[in-house]
Amino acid sequence: MQKDKSMSKDISIKFISEKSGFDPSTVSRVINGNAREYRISKETEEKILRVAKKYDYKANPVAVNLRVKKSHTIGLVIPTLENPFFVNITSLLNKELSKMGYNIILTESYDDVETEGEMIKQLLERNIDGLLIIPCEEADQNAGTIEEAFQDGVPILCIDRYINNSSVPYIITDNEKAAYDGTEFLIERGHKQLACIQGLKNATPTIDRKKGFENAVADYNMEPFYIGGNAFSVECGYKEALKIIDEVGNPDAIFAMSSTIALGVMEAVEERGLNIPEDISLIGFDNNVFLDYLSTPLTTIAQPIHQISELAVGALIDHIEGTIDLKDWESKMLSTEIILRKSVA
């Protein structure tokens, strides 16, 4: 008799309407908690609720979506899950969004513009309620697509990186200052020959961090010992560090633009029989569970990822719910913190 439950897929509002003897519209009103508003009698309401419960009725969200244009889905575009930093952000965003009743459609651009463009278009076509993007390196090329959607009213927010020539708001860390502070930290500890290993050259954090690094060095009347690299990867750190040691000479300290890069540096330094921090000091970016357990625990510049995620989800949902308008929303730039471990002498 209650057998019908197993067919839950087939239980529509029409079915409940027939079983309860009321019109689908009445059922809809009751189900959506609008009984009061429409002055539906207590008895009717209870009866409908009872029947709905009996058959475990759930409104088909696709149909609802088609009608009311609301999917409770947020599109997320990140460069890649291979980078623990983006994973951490994704994890926090998902936690926040989940609390608010939203699900994430996850896509990766692999830091490739075209892939990113495709992913964004795919998501846009899906009637997502909002879009969160960590732009890829050359995302400026997708600025048009993104801007257009944003102007069309799609709630879009960039995280961690921003897009030039775009009015899409963003939440980032103050990378220039962070790098400046990190570099100054190195200088204050007596280091003079400072090398910098970059992430993707044209990613906005790289550009800003490089600026900070160069400014700090200049402010102390020094010259950068070396600047190179072009990927937020272990491999990049490894190769660049080897190159520095073998071809440029031993620096006092290396400023790595991510913890993955720092990892590569550690491998290279060890391979050349040198020690961190005795021979070369090392500072990284981002924070991570693993960082405490490395052969030399890595001193890093930690980004406020909790704050970033909360702000991002908050603003996005507020916009979706009509409380604010992202077009008038001011982008945020948050400050970082140096986590002292043992890689700087």
Place this chain on the structure above:
Amino acid sequence: MQKDKSMSKDISIKFISEKSGFDPSTVSRVINGNAREYRISKETEEKILRVAKKYDYKANPVAVNLRVKKSHTIGLVIPTLENPFFVNITSLLNKELSKMGYNIILTESYDDVETEGEMIKQLLERNIDGLLIIPCEEADQNAGTIEEAFQDGVPILCIDRYINNSSVPYIITDNEKAAYDGTEFLIERGHKQLACIQGLKNATPTIDRKKGFENAVADYNMEPFYIGGNAFSVECGYKEALKIIDEVGNPDAIFAMSSTIALGVMEAVEERGLNIPEDISLIGFDNNVFLDYLSTPLTTIAQPIHQISELAVGALIDHIEGTIDLKDWESKMLSTEIILRKSVA
């Protein structure tokens, strides 16, 4: 004139129908590449295509979904992104699914049955085309929900862990054998006092690995030195290792059921002034970029995550496309490989 593009959201099949002078059904057929099949004239086809292109028409997937019950979306339920192992799997699954034109809705159960149940129900209500689950520790309690949906025809596949009393197929690694081999590896290298630090006690991999560990020890006429722990976390490894060293005595080797656990062990061992592998050998599970860069590179039992992901996506898509039926599909158990690094003497 081409201004309409910016309003892409409002361009429906009806709009294209009016602009081209053909019926929506004809437009639909052309757009879906069925012009031939319906013997639509070349001119008509071209004209419709031209108009569609001009206005950058894209079928509204929500409406299509409502009609044809196909969303090109796969629901994914994992315990948490905080565990790098699940991240690696998610990353690979997304890559594979993306290739096939599917997107992932990502949810986390945080290894909590109720949350998992909610996530699964949420996903099921969403007209997803398939469901991939890494079951949580007590997932048996959700077996009913899952089984029902599976019997109703929802393509479901479990990964990494399986559900007891369930006919839902799964792809896992042969954890018992893996643990047996790993333990034997330790024994063959002369270790006699073997401790084992577990992950979540009731997670199937834990149960199976424990069996393998115990069997190996027994086969060599030994007794387990210690078995404890109840989380796949750094903290668990740390606490258990401390407990072993402080209260039980120094073991020859520790078998850690995940690389996160192994990390915690390393910290504890170091804190007690002992060395790996000189004083205590250590073997872990899973593989990870970071593992090469630890103070002592960790020897681990690597799971074939690429193979797992490919098989999972392959089977799921084959079922969705009607090539196979998961109800007749045989679950797979894959073998592991020991990656030698430097944590075992």
Place this chain on the structure above:
DNA sequence: ATGAAAGCGCTAACAT
């Protein structure tokens, strides 16, 4: 206090 009717955007069976 409730129902009837229209329509979201699309596809497919059934015309012709």
Place this chain on the structure above:
DNA sequence: ATGTTAGCGCTTTCAT
């Protein structure tokens, strides 16, 4: 070779 019609499951305006 193409149009007509109905309907996926729901909400909402309008009517009573």
